Amino acid sequence: MNFTNLLIDVADGVALVTINRPAALNALNIDVLNDLTAAFSSLQENAAVACVILTGSGTKAFVAGADIAAMQPLNAVEAAHFARLGHALMSLIESCPKPVIAAVNGFALGGGCELAMACDMRIAAENARFGQPEVNLGVIPGFGGTLRLSRLIGKGRAKELIFTGDMVSAQEAFRIGLANKVVAAEDLLAEAQSMAAKIAAKGPVAVRFAKEAIDSGLEMDLDRAGRFEADLFGLCFATEDQKEGMQAFLDKRQAKFTGR
Ligand code: DAK
Numbered sequence: 001m002n003f004t005n006l007l008i009d010v011a012d013g014v015a016l017v018t019i020n021r022p023a024a025l026n027a028l029n030i031d032v033l034n035d036l037t038a039a040f041s042s043l044q045e046n047a048a049v050a051c052v053i054l055t056g057s058g059t060k061a062f063v064a065g066a067d068i069a070a071m072q073p074l075n076a077v078e079a080a081h082f083a084r085l086g087h088a089l090m091s092l093i094e095s096c097p098k099p100v101i102a103a104v105n106g107f108a109l110g111g112g113c114e115l116a117m118a119c120d121m122r123i124a125a126e127n128a129r130f131g132q133p134e135v136n137l138g139v140i141p142g143f144g145g146t147l148r149l150s151r152l153i154g155k156g157r158a159k160e161l162i163f164t165g166d167m168v169s170a171q172e173a174f175r176i177g178l179a180n181k182v183v184a185a186e187d188l189l190a191e192a193q194s195m196a197a198k199i200a201a202k203g204p205v206a207v208r209f210a211k212e213a214i215d216s217g218l219e220m221d222l223d224r225a226g227r228f229e230a231d232l233f234g235l236c237f238a239t240e241d242q243k244e245g246m247q248a249f250l251d252k253r254q255a256k257f258t259g260r
Contacts, residue, residue: 089115098204
């Protein structure tokens with residue numbers, strides 16, 4: 001896979017996707033959105049990939065937002081098209097059957113914060129800054145930020161961040177549940193790789209079902225969510241990995257999962 005705005009490296013079951021537009025702090029224009037959409041469409045079908053890490057190139061930014069220069073002249077129809085592209089990408093990442101870890105290596109603002117929130121987990125470098133500063137530009141978050149931020153950190157805190165446009169530090173993001181952990185900048189990729197490797201060693205079908213149970217379950221009432229979880233639990237027993245995982249425990253050995 002060759003992309004103008006992305007670097008992709010697949011090794012040991014882990015795909016590292018790097019948004020590579022450092023001169024514009026990795027801002028999301030239509031080309032980047034299209035590249036990411038094509039990359040995730042392909043990675044989700046790639047049997048050699050069990051887990052994906054998404055990061056930005058350089059040391060300053062994960063993604064500093066949607067591309068303001070590209071957005072400024074848009075008319076309403078073009079803006080709606082841009083927003084739809086972004087929404088579709090966020091949904092694609094969120095529903096990716098493989099876990100996606102955002103390695104947030106600097107500014108994650110606007111569309112960048114939205115992109116990080118579409119991922120399953122966020123590991124933040126100490127210099128990371130999160131925020132939804134769209135109101136500074138006379139718009140609102142357009143790639144699902146109002147929805148995902150309020151689900152992640154609660155309505156009151158989400159409103160504060162979105163209404164004020166304030167940025168929060170990596171430590172504050174960790175405190176409010178926006179970041180899963182904070183690490184030194186130089187350890188960020190190693191930490192993300194280590195988490196990804198740990199996940200890649202598990203039964204991939206079980207990990208996929210767990211992701212589905214959490215994400216879909218959160219949108220259901222408890223009763224339906226409980227039944228959905230029970231159905232997915234039952235489906236695990238149709239896999240070879242369930243037999244292998246439990247047999248390996250009984251044999252006191254490491255399980256060898258195949259994804260079947
Ligand atoms: N877009 C385009 N270029 C950007 C950019 C961005 N979001 N952020 C930074 N850059 C560019 C700068 O213009 C500069 O380019 P040159 O002047 O060198 O050519 C280069 O990156 C370096 O940036 P700075 O010189 O500004 O670097 P500083 O360290 O001084 O400041 C900063 C870093 C991240 C604090 C600052 O760049 C900044 O405030 N950037 C903008 C952050 C921001 O507001 N992000 C949110 C963007 S709005 C919607 C769809 C989507 C959205 C909304 C509606 N619909 C269609 C309904 C989403 C909107 C957003 O994401």
